[in-house]
Amino acid sequence: MLGSGDEVSGDRGPRRRRRPEEAERAILAAARAFLEEHPFREMTVEGVMVRTGLSRPAFYAYFRDRYEVVTRLLEGIGGLLFALDWRWLSGGEGGDEGREVLVDALRAGSRTFVEYGPVLRAIADAAGYDARVEQVYRHGLIERLVGAVASRISRDMEAGLSPSDLDPQETARALVLMTERYLLDAFGRPERQPSRRESAAVFATLEEIWVRTLYGPGGSC
Amino acid sequence: MLGSGDEVSGDRGPRRRRRPEEAERAILAAARAFLEEHPFREMTVEGVMVRTGLSRPAFYAYFRDRYEVVTRLLEGIGGLLFALDWRWLSGGEGGDEGREVLVDALRAGSRTFVEYGPVLRAIADAAGYDARVEQVYRHGLIERLVGAVASRISRDMEAGLSPSDLDPQETARALVLMTERYLLDAFGRPERQPSRRESAAVFATLEEIWVRTLYGPGGSC
DNA sequence: TCTCGCTATTGACATGACGTCAATAGACAC
DNA sequence: GTGTCTATTGACGTCATGTCAATAGCGAGA
Numbered sequence: 480m481l482g483s484g485d486e487v488s489g490d491r492g493p494r495r496r497r498r499p500e501e502a503e504r505a506i507l508a509a510a511r512a513f514l515e516e517h518p519f520r521e522m523t524v525e526g527v528m529v530r531t532g533l534s535r536p537a538f539y540a541y542f543r544d545r546y547e548v549v550t551r552l553l554e555g556i557g558g559l560l561f562a563l564d565w566r567w568l569s570g571g572e573g574g575d576e577g578r579e580v581l582v583d584a585l586r587a588g589s590r591t592f593v594e595y596g597p598v599l600r601a602i603a604d605a606a607g608y609d610a611r612v613e614q615v616y617r618h619g620l621i622e623r624l625v626g627a628v629a630s631r632i633s634r635d636m637e638a639g640l641s642p643s644d645l646d647p648q649e650t651a652r653a654l655v656l657m658t659e660r661y662l663l664d665a666f667g668r669p670e671r672q673p674s675r676r677e678s679a680a681v682f683a684t685l686e687e688i689w690v691r692t693l694y695g696p697g698g699s700c
Numbered sequence: 701m702l703g704s705g706d707e708v709s710g711d712r713g714p715r716r717r718r719r720p721e722e723a724e725r726a727i728l729a730a731a732r733a734f735l736e737e738h739p740f741r742e743m744t745v746e747g748v749m750v751r752t753g754l755s756r757p758a759f760y761a762y763f764r765d766r767y768e769v770v771t772r773l774l775e776g777i778g779g780l781l782f783a784l785d786w787r788w789l790s791g792g793e794g795g796d797e798g799r800e801v802l803v804d805a806l807r808a809g810s811r812t813f814v815e816y817g818p819v820l821r822a823i824a825d826a827a828g829y830d831a832r833v834e835q836v837y838r839h840g841l842i843e844r845l846v847g848a849v850a851s852r853i854s855r856d857m858e859a860g861l862s863p864s865d866l867d868p869q870e871t872a873r874a875l876v877l878m879t880e881r882y883l884l885d886a887f888g889r890p891e892r893q894p895s896r897r898e899s900a901a902v903f904a905t906l907e908e909i910w911v912r913t914l915y916g917p918g919g920s921c
Numbered sequence: 922t923c924t925c926g927c928t929a930t931t932g933a934c935a936t937g938a939c940g941t942c943a944a945t946a947g948a949c950a951c
Numbered sequence: 952g953t954g955t956c957t958a959t960t961g962a963c964g965t966c967a968t969g970t971c972a973a974t975a976g977c978g979a980g981a
Contacts, residue, residue: 494945494946494947494958494959494960495947495959496946496947496948496957496958496959497958498958499957499958502958502959519828520828520829520830520831523937523938523939524938524939524940525938533958533959533960534959534960534961535938535939535960536940536941536942536959536960536961536962537958537959537960538940539939539940539941540958540959543940544939544940603828604828607740607741607824607825607828607829608741608828608829609741610741644908645905645908646901646904646905649901649902649904649905650905650908650909652882652885652905653878653882653905653906653909654878654909656878656881656882656885657874657875657877657878657881657882659881660877660878660880660881661873661874661877661878664873664877680867680870681870683867683870684866684867684870684871684873684874685874687865687866687871687913688871688874688875688909688913691912691913691916692908692909692912692913695912695916715929715930715931715974715975715976716930716976717928717929717930717975717976717977718929719929720928720929723929723930744966744967744968745967745968745969746967754929754930754931755930755931755932756931756967756968757930757931757932757933757969757970757971758929758930758931759969760968760969760970761929761930764969765968765969
């Protein structure tokens with residue numbers, strides 16, 4: 480176990496000079512790589528910068544602190560998550576079955592969590608560390624999703640597809656938070672990636688709860 | 701705004717000597733009081749100890765670090781949360797209506813969150829900071845609740861009360877995580893306490909989702 | 922009431938990560 | 952080849968942490 484296995488290969492070599500955007504991308508990539516292996520609580524500026532071949536102070540030429548890095552990583556993923564709810568929100572205009580569109584959107588969202596799980600987990604953790612991250616994550620992402628889902632629930636209630644005794648806003652919040660937490664729990668651990676079989680059970684369970692809540696039981700009644 | 705309002709009243713006075721258990725209780729109480737006003741990320745050993753009249757190093761005579769304090773606070777509350785699921789788990793042996801017992805248990809659990817919201821929020825945050833807290837919170841509390849709920853779901857499925865296409869373990873996990881997150885979101889902010897009307901909407905929404913998932917819609921079908 | 926020993930308490934220290942800044946040294950233009 | 956611009960860094964000050972030897976309050980025994 481010589482060479483603790485986590486350090487970057489050789490020596491830092493002679494000083495190299497990059498274009499600013501290149502260095503910035505390198506830092507973001509290093510942060511992401513770091514978070515694929517370690518939880519956010521172990522992420523230190525030094526630990527990230529070692530992977531770039533730059534010194535620690537160089538970090539501060541590009542980012543205010545590690546929370547800004549995490550925020551930037553979120554920006555690259557948040558769009559994906561919101562795009563799919565946009566589909567659900569705007570889709571199913573004519574047909575009876577918002578159910579199908581919902582299931583579709585859930586699958587797409589889950590895939591995003593499978594792919595970016597550890598990073599999303601890191602962002603969720605960082606929201607507990609820093610008020611700015613919390614603002615961006617909880618209000619910028621979660622609340623937007625809640626709003627979109629609530630709109631859809633309202634429409635489906637008016638259309639008679641969903642039961643009328645739901646509170647759209649609160650139901651949306653509960654379902655979105657459940658989905659976030661449950662997917663993070665399943666796919667957010669850097670160490671243990673679930674098997675295909677386990678993943679399928681996760682997807683099925685999410686669908687079941689969403690569908691039963693919004694559209695009643697599918698089969699037996 | 702003279703005197704930043706957060707400091708303890710007068711000077712520390714002459715050195716006082718307490719019995720160890722008394723000091724320990726004082727520290728726990730100070731930590732709890734602190735967390736009623738500030739998020740966990742602002743909790744510092746100094747910030748807690750000022751409220752006890754003791755010096756910062758005295759803290760380490762009683763606790764390893766602030767995470768141990770938070771763990772101890774959880775022990776005092778975790779029992780409450782588990783007791784009620786115990787009711788649901790063991791109750792409803794003969795009758796058809798596990799539904800009623802479930803609603804009862806949810807009410808009780810929600811009340812716990814209303815009372816200890818900020819502290820529970822702090823513990824949940826701290827789980828992202830420290831591996832030991834994560835272990836106690838996620839595995840010691842959440843997993844126990846999941847296990848209990850899963851058992852109950854299995855029983856209700858065998859009794860034909862719940863649909864047979866659910867995965868008890870996964871469904872339990874999703875519902876428990878939803879409840880935890882949603883209640884923390886509603887009652888875990890030190891700053892904004894929701895009105896009675898908002899709280900009622902929260903309780904109703906939780907019940908709705910649990911009941912519709914496990915026992916199908918109550919009224920129209 | 923006085924003295925003594927135990928131990929609760931603390932001042933001072935070492936550590937680790939942070940964020941800043943003046944000084945340094947690549948890379949490109951001319 | 953030379954000079955300028957700026958990416959990069961060594962060194963510094965700060966803050967919170969956790970430790971330890973030294974201090975001083977309190978109760979026990981006379």
